[in-house]
Amino acid sequence: MTVAGSHCRWEIAMQVHQATDAHSNSNDPTPSPGTITVLAGRVFDPYTRAFLCAQAITVDPRTGLICDVRAQTQHERESAFDSDVQVVDLRDATVLPGFVDAHVHLFLHPYAETSWEDQLTKEPLVERTVRAVNHARETLLAGDLGTEGAGDADVALRKCLSGVHALVPGPRYYIANRALVPTGSYGPKGNLRVNEEGVQGISGAEVADGVEECRKAVRRQIGAGADWIKVRALLLLVLVVAYAK
Secondary structure, three states: OEEOOHHHHHHHHHHHHHHHHHHOOOOOOOOOOOOEEEEEEEEEEOOOOEEEEEEEEEEOOOOOOEEEEEEOOHHHHOOOOOOOOEEEEEEEEEEEOOEEEOOOOOOOOOOOOOOHHHHHHHOOHHHHHHHHHHHHHHHHHOOEEEEEEOOOOHHHHHHHHOOOOOOOOOOEEEEOOOEEEOOOOOOOEOOOOOOOOEEOOEOOEEEOOHHHHHHHHHHHHHHHOOOOOOEOOOOOOOOOOOOOO
């Protein structure tokens, strides 16, 4: 869920996250008796493309999933709630479905600060991981509930963001691992050994030429936990990726 108006997104997102995190201590998938109820003045329905007034959104505190969206009852409008129900009052706000950012790199920061090549080859993995954790939290609190990223370390980060025992707050994270590229078409590139792929073994993509190499690369990435396969067709080359059978 996202609250319209950037000034209140952080406060409301943290309120819902903290309420959810306080109850996230069970693997039982059945709804918790101590549910979270979000009272919304208006809710945008993406199926009808209309705003629904005076809606109640029920959230399972152990999974963070929305269980129900319905019209508020008179009892709920009067704020007379049972003691085991936690309420987030947004009756003066508009609530939207969570946004999805289809292309993010949580381990990167602006190239105006540090170039892409230097981030990959000079920044320690610990520093990049700390940045990624901060970026994941900021992304969630900005209203993005789903994201797609690419990179080796993203597999481990996804595990830290997932499930009822997540280590850090963040969006649902779908990863593509390293992009598949033809030989010589991607970086970073060294100045001394210009014919080598990457710099000192560090590369921003996985080299795969032809159908057989692409098939093997797809299998390796799926085996490593990739949700999607990312392909970069560069230098007017067209790569056809055969899905692993």
